[in-house]
Amino acid sequence: MERKAEVKTFFEKTDIYFYFDYNIKIRTEIVADLINNTTYDCVLDMPCGNGFISLKNSKNFKELTLVDFSKNMIALSKEMAEEEKIENVSFICGDIFETDFEDESFDLIISLGILAHLDDIDKFLNYIQSKVKSGGNVIIQNTNSTHFYSHLIRLYLGVRQLFGKDKYRLNKVPASRVEDSFQKAGFKLEKVFRYNQSFIGFSRLFSNDRKYQLTRKWFGDVNNNKNASLGSDYIYLFKKD
Numbered sequence: 001m002e003r004k005a006e007v008k009t010f011f012e013k014t015d016i017y018f019y020f021d022y023n024i025k026i027r028t029e030i031v032a033d034l035i036n037n038t039t040y041d042c043v044l045d046m047p048c049g050n051g052f053i054s055l056k057n058s059k060n061f062k063e064l065t066l067v068d069f070s071k072n073m074i075a076l077s078k079e080m081a082e083e084e085k086i087e088n089v090s091f092i093c094g095d096i097f098e099t100d101f102e103d104e105s106f107d108l109i110i111s112l113g114i115l116a117h118l119d120d121i122d123k124f125l126n127y128i129q130s131k132v133k134s135g136g137n138v139i140i141q142n143t144n145s146t147h148f149y150s151h152l153i154r155l156y157l158g159v160r161q162l163f164g165k166d167k168y169r170l171n172k173v174p175a176s177r178v179e180d181s182f183q184k185a186g187f188k189l190e191k192v193f194r195y196n197q198s199f200i201g202f203s204r205l206f207s208n209d210r211k212y213q214l215t216r217k218w219f220g221d222v223n224n225n226k227n228a229s230l231g232s233d234y235i236y237l238f239k240k241d
């Protein structure tokens with residue numbers, strides 16, 4: 001199967017989200033910390049997954065646009081927006097690169113959990129960099145492929161693949177590739193939070209609540225990021241000059 005189709009099939013199964021919901025909760029709180037009560041006019045969450053992260057922060061946004069090519073993810077996002085009576089939100093079910101936003105149309109772009117899944121990472125980075133206004137922000141997540149913990153994760157996934165599990169392959173993206181790309185495009189790094197989202201083979205030993213508590217205890221929050229050097233997952237806040 002072509003990679004894009006493989007990614008789409010994978011993310012049409014929304015149950016993955018319930019399995020990882022401690023991570024969504026952490027990402028939502030980290031985005032809130034990074035926003036730090038700033039109000040943004042036009043915000044894009046792309047890809048949005050089930051929408052939880054930006055919808056939970058939507059009181060800080062005048063207009064929010066959610067994009068994802070998984071129709072089941074968009075359905076969950078719409079459900080949540082309706083339940084929580086969030087009105088300033090629009091939804092696009094489609095491919096990232098088929099959106100036709102004008103350049104410099106957003107004050108904030110949130111892009112979490114996407115770099116590991118794309119064919120063309122530089123195209124995506126250049127795309128979002130061009131869609132944010134001068135003085136605007138990008139919040140983007142990457143798992144640093146050169147970090148020792150990423151090597152451990154790949155070893156674990158490699159063993160699972162030997163037994164026919166998890167055929168799905170994630171891109172390897174070093175932190176320097178993301179940081180250099182934003183720097184060249186005229187962005188400044190304002191903040192970064194580092195943690196580990198994977199419990200490798202031990203995930204099933206803990207409930208989502210426990211995984212949330214352990215992660216928070218070990219890595220703290222944006223203003224007090226404990227043990228940051230041990231975290232292979234980076235959530236950046238960049239600002240465009």
Ligand SMILES: C[S@@+](CC[C@H](N)C(=O)[O-])C[C@H]1O[C@@H](n2cnc3c(N)ncnc32)[C@H](O)[C@@H]1O
Nearest residue numbers: 011047048049068069070073094095096112113
């Ligand atoms: C790991 S999830 C991250 C979702 C959300 N940002 C989060 O952090 O919970 C990746 C999402 O990217 C979407 N996706 C992957 N490739 C895409 C593409 N080319 N166009 C639109 N959505 C895409 C998937 O459907 C999936 O919902």
